[in-house]
Amino acid sequence: MEPANKDIMLMARMMMVYREVWSCIKKRLNKVNITYMMANVCGVIWFSPGISQDGVAKVLIIDKSSVAKIISKAQKEKLIHRKVNEKDKRRYHLYLTDKGNKVMQEIIKVVDEWEKEAFENLSEEEMNTFKSVLIKIEKEMHSNSEDLLNS
Numbered sequence: 457m458e459p460a461n462k463d464i465m466l467m468a469r470m471m472m473v474y475r476e477v478w479s480c481i482k483k484r485l486n487k488v489n490i491t492y493m494m495a496n497v498c499g500v501i502w503f504s505p506g507i508s509q510d511g512v513a514k515v516l517i518i519d520k521s522s523v524a525k526i527i528s529k530a531q532k533e534k535l536i537h538r539k540v541n542e543k544d545k546r547r548y549h550l551y552l553t554d555k556g557n558k559v560m561q562e563i564i565k566v567v568d569e570w571e572k573e574a575f576e577n578l579s580e581e582e583m584n585t586f587k588s589v590l591i592k593i594e595k596e597m598h599s600n601s602e603d604l605l606n607s
Contacts, residue, residue, distance in 0.1 A: 481570060488562045490535075493518075495563050497526045498535060498552060502560045506549040508541070535559055 482492045490498070493516075500515045501507060507515075513523040527550065530536045535556035538548035552560060575583055 477570075477574075481567065484566045484570060485563065488559065488566060490559060490563065491526075493522075494526055494530055494535070497523065497530060498556055498560055499563065501536060501550045501552055502557070505551050506539075508547055508549065510547075512550065530556070 478492065481495075485492055485495050488495075496516055497512055500512050504511065504515075509523055509527060510520060512527070513520045516523070527536065527538075531538065533555075534553055536550055537553055538550060541547040541549055575586075578586065
């Protein structure tokens with residue numbers, strides 16, 4: 457029996473791929489002794505040094521309290537440090553420490569290794585198409601989520 461909406465099957469596949477990627481990366485990050493979410497937070501800070509806690513929450517699309525807990529733990533583990541925002545003393549800029557930068561290098565190795573394995577059977581053209589479609593979907597989803605927030 458054919459499903460009424462074949463897009464649901466596409467969504468199911470996307471969710472299965474997401475779960476598989478998450479599971480695989482999570483296992484590999486355990487070797488680096490960092491959680492998946494802490495790796496994501498460190499990654500955002502690495503790409504955007506000085507970002508605020510609210511900025512991290514927006515980028516990762518998670519609630520502020522979850523980000524606060526992760527940042528607090530990362531700070532205890534000496535992966536990040538906070539610098540007071542001179543214009544607003546209630547806010548902080550987030551930066552990776554030397555230890556955080558070293559851990560980020562390990563995270564990058566883990567992700568690079570996974571990507572090589574996951575995409576080894578794709579041609580360069582297929583990989584370029586995959587990236588461009590993924591970026592297009594991401595932009596559309598981001599646009600839709602901003603529309604929902606602003607309505």
